[in-house]
Amino acid sequence: MADDEDIKAVMAGDKDLARRDLRDYDFSGVDFSEADLTGAHIERTNFTNANLAGATLNKANTLGMKMEGATLTSVKADSSVFVNVSFKNSRFSGSIFDRSHFSRAIFSGADLRNASFRNVHFNDGTDFEGALVDETTIFDGAHIIRPIARQEAFRFYEVVRGVLVRRKDDAPQDGVQLNANKAPNKPVPTGREHPLRQIDELLNALAPLEPAEIDLPPIGGMGHNNPPEITPIEKTEFQELTSVLGDIKIELLHDEMRPEVINNGVETAERIVITHPLAMR
Numbered sequence: 184m185a186d187d188e189d190i191k192a193v194m195a196g197d198k199d200l201a202r203r204d205l206r207d208y209d210f211s212g213v214d215f216s217e218a219d220l221t222g223a224h225i226e227r228t229n230f231t232n233a234n235l236a237g238a239t240l241n242k243a244n245t246l247g248m249k250m251e252g253a254t255l256t257s258v259k260a261d262s263s264v265f266v267n268v269s270f271k272n273s274r275f276s277g278s279i280f281d282r283s284h285f286s287r288a289i290f291s292g293a294d295l296r297n298a299s300f301r302n303v304h305f306n307d308g309t310d311f312e313g314a315l316v317d318e319t320t321i322f323d324g325a326h327i328i329r330p331i332a333r334q335e336a337f338r339f340y341e342v343v344r345g346v347l348v349r350r351k352d353d354a355p356q357d358g359v360q361l362n363a364n365k366a367p368n369k370p371v372p373t374g375r376e377h378p379l380r381q382i383d384e385l386l387n388a389l390a391p392l393e394p395a396e397i398d399l400p401p402i403g404g405m406g407h408n409n410p411p412e413i414t415p416i417e418k419t420e421f422q423e424l425t426s427v428l429g430d431i432k433i434e435l436l437h438d439e440m441r442p443e444v445i446n447n448g449v450e451t452a453e454r455i456v457i458t459h460p461l462a463m464r
Contacts, residue, residue, distance in 0.1 A: 184208075185228075216254075246425060264386075264429030267308075284386060284429060290314045295336070300325055304383060311336035322347045326383075375435045382432045386425070427451045 185208040193200065193213065200215075202222040209229040217237040227247040235253055240260040248268045255270070257277040264284040271291050275298035282301070287308030294315040302324040309331055316336045325340075325347040332342045340347040431448040 262432070264425075264432065266425050266429075284383075284432065285309050286386065290336070295320045302326075304386075305331050306386070307331075310334075323349060372435070372440070375440075379432060379435050382428050382435075386428055386432075424452060424455045427455075 185206050186204040189200070189203040189205055190208060192203065193205065193210065193215070196214070198218045200223055201219050202224075203220075204224045205228050206224050206226045207228065210233055211229055211231040213230075213233050215230070215233055215235045215238050218235070219239045220243050221239055222242045222244075223240075224244045225248050226244050228249070230248065230250045230253050232252040233250070233254070235250070235258055236256045238255075238258050240258060240263055243260075243263060245264065245268055246266045248265070250273055251269050251271040253270070253273045255273050255275050255278055258275070258279070260278070260280045260283055262282040263280070265286070265288050267287045268285075269289045270293050271289055272293060274294045276294065276296060278298045280298070280300050280303060282303060284304045284306070286306040288305075288310075290309070290311045292313045292315075293311075295311075296315060296317050297319040299321040301321055303322075304326045305328075307328070311331075311334045314336045316338075318339060320336075320339075322337060322340055326345055327337070327342065327347055328345070329342055331337075332340070332347065337347060339350055341350055342348075427448045431445055431452075435445070
């Protein structure tokens, strides 16, 4: 549950909300414009019709968050992870979600004109039905599976080796203003491609599953003749595992990676998968 002091800070108009605990709280219609929500815990938080214009959501913990009808113009959410999030009927003009990861994210009816989603990952359950998209919506380099890519929102793109590439015949005409705030295509730091690919594979595997359906065996002690009994990880551990994998991915994408963040994330993931009583039953 949300922390009482952190809730008071929001209601008092405080814009420094980095790493605040705002979980499971209803902030419908509240003004978060220009707020710094970096690393904030907003799991299952309700931002319906809230104003987040100019807000920063980098590294925020967003699992189960609701932002239906929200104002998300000029939001900065570079390299963030969004799982089971609803953006229905929200407005994204001028926002940058480059290199972010979306699983079971709903954009139905959202206005995505002049928004940037460069090099993101769109996984199972991502829905753009009825979203407002035109030539100024940037999906260049987005990783996607073909069933999602067939949605109308991606009509200006084709899939090349699992990545969206803008169709030459549908390129914006002269005079069309593309997203002026879009970030440059930043390369992955040398030597981190393999761990990033492994994390993406794990997140892709988890994306379409509900916690009750997840069967993750312990990593240690697995043999061909006597495999351990497979047991489900409960909901809270599933949420924590998804969040920590996202945190590790974000850190690996930074030029100045902090080893302590990576180590703490790995330890947390190992604890959930290996040492949790449900996984050892």
